[in-house]
Amino acid sequence: MIVPHAYQGKRIGVFGLARTGLAAVRALLAAGAHVWAWDDDVARRKAVPCPAIDLYDADFSGLDALMLAPGVPLHHPQPHALVQKARAAGVPLIGDMDLFDSARQDLPAHKLVAVTGTNGKSTTVALIHHMVKACGRPAALGGNIGIPVLDLDPLPEGGVYVFELSSFQCDLTHSLDADVAVLLNITPDHLDRHGDMAGYVAAKRRLFEMQSEAHLAVIGVDDAAGRQMATTLPQNLVPVSVRDERVDGVGMTPDGQLVERKDGAAKVVGSLQGLATLRGRHNWQNAAAAYVVGRQLGFSPNAIMAAFADFPGLAHRCEVLGQNGGVLVVNDSKATNMEATATALAAYDKILWIAGGRAKSTDLSPLAQFFPHIRHAYLIGEAAADFAKALDGHVPVTQCGTVDVASQKAMADAKPGETVLFSPACASFDQFSDFEARGEAFRRALAPFLSGERA
Known part of the structure; x- marks a missing residue:
């Protein structure tokens, strides 16, 4: 410890x-x-x-x-x-991050990477942790991803601690000087706890206000809050954009090329196209931020891209469980809000969508552009009736109640070339203790189908 x-x-x-x-x-x-x-x-x-x-x-x-x-x-x-x-x-x-920070002076020389944002945090810290180890450095992963930082074993000299911080943890922490601090994105979430969007942004900003100016901030600038923050922070800063090719920093081309941009010129680093565990523009943003972290830690572009290529992915976040008869099954239980589900719907076509739970919002308009991707929706939990009303006239709907029923109906209806996607766009607490338990329930429900044993 x-x-x-x-x-x-x-x-x-x-x-x-x-x-x-x-x-x-x-x-x-x-x-x-x-x-x-x-x-x-x-x-x-x-x-x-x-x-x-x-x-x-x-x-x-x-x-x-x-x-x-x-x-x-x-x-x-x-x-x-x-x-x-x-x-x-x-x-x-x-908070516990303050306790960790007080202990740093007694630890062997190390680096600390801290990641926050509305969506993509867990995938990004898992990717950074994997990259650091693949590049030959000791690494430890903790924080909001589920491993308390004080339960970690101290790393030997040269090690890298990789922490995920929620807005709650940022708000509570007074002292945590990360060598590299990352903000992926900011969209409305947890407003019941922060009062309004300004309070939520202020909580995220605290991670960077605790940094020494000589340390590095990596800021996603594809949303208004990130762009504004990038113009006001005093420390060294690298912007990340996967949508605006005019931004100097690190980003992506529309065809999945990771690029470094400076003064309008782009240098191609490598391609993420075809990497199953980094599929979709949202994962490209995660990878672009992780790339900046890797370069700051001294890793070569080739070593970083090689680590990305064998990244195993993260459980419950666009996790490919397998295929049956040409039907792809994806577990995205960690998608607890509309923005997270939007990234999953954008990544696939011909979707049989399992959604619902305890809604943070019943307004599905953020997902409307992806309705043409959805062949049928199978709705569960407290949000089922409200989601059904929102989808009426746009997407065929079956109200199923539970993950088990929805999974059976979706697999029975699925055709070769289609994707059964469990991306709830809701919290899990109406039926489960957390999104992990919900994702495991989906995994168990699909196991007979993926082993070829149709119920």
Whole structure:
């Protein structure tokens, strides 16, 4: 584990004892801190390796800091009761990234790459992690992708830590000076937690405000928020665009060539065309950002492109599960919003689309341009009725209720040359604990078909 020795002897509250909070408790105890751990869930309190202390009743006057799990509201719809209590007592609020940052001085010399954005974060950090290892450097992957950063083992000298940060983590963190910080894109998401789009953008921007000016920012400029941020940050900066060939920086041509652009001239690095795990313009953006990171770490263009070519892809993100009788099956359970699903619908034709869950929005207009790609929609979860209304007159619909039923109906209807695409455009919490559990349910439902055993 990563041990934050700077907290030795300090009294630190930890609220939220899922993966991130539990890892923080273990690391703080190893550092010699006095830990006051609490969770509203009784089972989680029983799992903690120290006596649980009810933070709602505790006297905060002796507390040095309160570490929050990323899911605890700081601002909207209103600050959590313990956030209000800490602020009233003058107790600093911190996250696990702050604990990691405090430990960096005790770690062997290393680099830190931090990636944020609305869509593509997990694919990009997985691709960077794969690239670093393929190029012969030690690497560790953690953060919002599901591996708490404090649970990582320290890397030897020359290692590269690759972290995914959500907007919640960015908002909570006060100290994290990434050697390379990446913003992929910003489109509306989590506005219930950030209040409005300005609050959401401000949370993402914090990652770059914590950087030293000598370090590198990599900014996707294919949306208005990214373009604006790229013009106002003081540090070294490389723009990334897969849509505007006028942008100096790194980008893509319409036929999938990765290019470096300077003063209007383009130098072709290599082609991503035909790479199944980096299919589609959204993955080209991820790869372009990863390429900039690789060059900043000192890797050659040829070594980077070779790593891209054997990237195995990421589970639940446009993950090709297999084929049956010429029917391609794709698991995109991680698509929890319209923008993520739009990138998947853009990547395929002749789609049998399985969608639905707990909707963040029932307005499907962001997907309208891709309706001609969809031969039939199979709808599940709480959003099924609303999605059916939105698709009426545009796409044939079957309301199925569950992933199992939708998968069976879609495979029964599928013809050679078509794609069964599970890209929900919704959160999973109406029927599943998270998008991973939802994606595994889809995988299990399709297993008999992909093994040739039609039910």
